[in-house]
Amino acid sequence: MKFIVDQQVEDIELPENLKLNTFLQEFHSDCKSPECKFGFYGFAFGQSPFHVPKMVQNALIQNASNGKYAAVPGVEDLRVAISEYNKHYFHMDVDPARIYVGPGTKELIYNLLEILHGTVILPTPAWLGYLPQIRFLKKNYHMLPTRSNKKITPHDLKKLSLRLHDRQKILIFNNPNNPTGLVYNKRELEEIAEVCREQNIIVISDEIYAQTTYEFENFVSMGKIYPEGTFVTNGLSKSHAAGGYRLGYVIFPQHALDVRRQFKKILATEYTAVTTPIQHAAIAGFQVSKEMDEYFRITRKIHEIMGQYVYEKLHEMPGVKTTKPQATFYLLADFNQFSPEFNASKIDTSQKFSETLIQHPYHTAIVGGDSLVLERTDYSARMAFVDYDGEKAFNNYLDNAPKTHSDRLEFVKTNAPRIISGLNMIENYFDHLLKNAHSQIKYNSSEVPISN
Ligand SMILES: Cc1ncc(COP(=O)(O)O)c(C=O)c1O
Structure with missing residues (x-):
């Protein structure tokens, strides 16, 4: 049986969220290294890490018969x-x-x-x-x-x-x-x-x-x-x-x-x-209820703590610019300063940038500029900061809300170690990219971490 899909649908490009899923799965399943088993550092998906508020869950259960x-x-x-x-x-x-x-x-x-x-x-x-x-x-x-x-x-x-x-x-x-x-x-x-x-x-x-x-x-x-x-x-x-x-x-x-x-x-x-x-x-x-109000207050505080951490860490990397988030769980990082080094490593589109970053040994997922309706050669990326167990972080915040800057750092270390490791990976990636470009040596992909 041959099914004919309407031409109008055939002509549609795959929406970016599907592209992103397929891309991450493909790149990851191609990875032979045992280190790939842990998955990847997830700065790509825009999903809140928290639990659905308990009163919402309960109301759903109570209305299941409707x-x-x-x-x-x-x-x-x-x-x-x-x-x-x-x-x-x-x-x-x-x-x-x-x-x-x-x-x-x-x-x-x-x-x-x-x-x-x-x-x-x-x-x-x-x-x-x-x-x-x-x-x-x-x-x-x-x-x-x-x-x-x-x-x-x-x-x-x-x-x-x-x-x-x-x-x-x-x-x-x-x-x-x-x-x-x-x-x-x-x-x-x-x-x-x-x-x-x-x-x-x-x-x-x-x-x-x-x-x-x-x-x-x-x-x-x-x-x-x-x-x-x-x-x-x-x-x-x-x-x-x-x-x-x-x-x-x-x-x-x-x-x-x-x-x-x-x-x-x-x-x-x-x-x-x-x-x-x-x-x-x-x-x-x-x-409007006390419980929901508390939920909003704590979740937005935790987003802020994670956002501030990612913002500060990226700013410590020379050449990286980012927006300073005031809401959401994203920021936009601008890596265009590295254009010459990207080009020297034949990474000539933002798509290739995300591809090389997801590969071994970096295992780090971001959303590259072309998925954000930017030029293909714009090395900007959306970084989501949600790769942690939200419910655990929520309860830890309830028990002991961080007050000082060092409390907040400690909070990130305890609750979001993958965010920390993922940022270290990004730092490694750019170290290698700079070394690669400056030494002008032609590597092959088994010797070096940046694959062309
Ligand atoms: C800016 C923006 N608008 C809309 C949506 C989709 O929201 P909904 O789940 O209500 O369809 C998202 C989800 O990522 C979003 O980031």
Whole structure:
């Protein structure tokens, strides 16, 4: 039997997350060294290391018997809980009618892009999930590269927008940002919003990392600054360490009644509603409670400790620049200073950089620049700092919260030894790369650690 797949699907490139999985598996299974058995130092995957909060787990168990379909926009109590959550944490007063629940923000962003007319503006570097969606939907799009501080500027946004002759433009705005870990402040948001108003740009504000902002009181949602034009998306995946639950929500702009109606049609056509027991579990996660508040506080503190450690270590390596994360569990490291040495070792793309770093003896996984919608020759990489047992670290933090800088160092040593070893590997990699380039000796791969 020969199956014919629709040409439109055949033409789609493998999404970056799948590419990344395949790439890591292939490179690793090719490794013959016994040292490969331990796996690899994981700076690549963006998954929270913590446990799903116990009250969310319990609510899921208690609702396991609920097999009925839920209403298309979501269970009413959940939409009310999400509204309360937004009021409490993000100071936004949102009528539950403006909130729709879907199977993850990724799907919701895709659905928004399906129904919204307009050219998409994609700031780069970007999370690897957006571009495959935009391409699949065959939408017109333009990149908006950020400058050295890795944030878009109102000036650049306006300049690009003036070149686009669409009646409506869609800015995909990810704040806090994956891969940089940076957070836009209120003034920056206001300036961007001003351009959006003037240029008729609507915003999909992907705020999935909002709750991880280290100085949480400083986080401001674009939905508060530009309520008439912003679709805010958020969910359980990062804040509640529950990516596998597949639950996200979108807050529609004020007065966007018709868009909501159209969106409902899409949801009903594509997936009817999110799993009912999961929606009930999410109620426990979004309802404002002491237990959840404590969970958010501790998990964001631990992300901050790990982020600060990785940032400091990378900065100790001469020539390496990185963003200083203010949220999330990522930073963007810039290894472009080593371009001459990369080229001397015939590592001429960021893809080859990640390939040589995963190989023996380094066993270290990162997300290279081309997966972040950067040039193939941009040796920047996203480094996630989540390769540790989150539940253990959480309990250790509860028992004895580190207070001083040396306490925090000790905390990393005790709880995240793989992060420490992985960073040492990166240091070794660059030592070898420099030696290799400077000695100008042609090695063969069995003699040297950098394979060409
Ligand atoms: C920036 C960003 N947006 C969205 C998502 C996907 O979130 P969800 O699990 O809700 O689909 C991720 C996951 O890595 C992400 O990093």
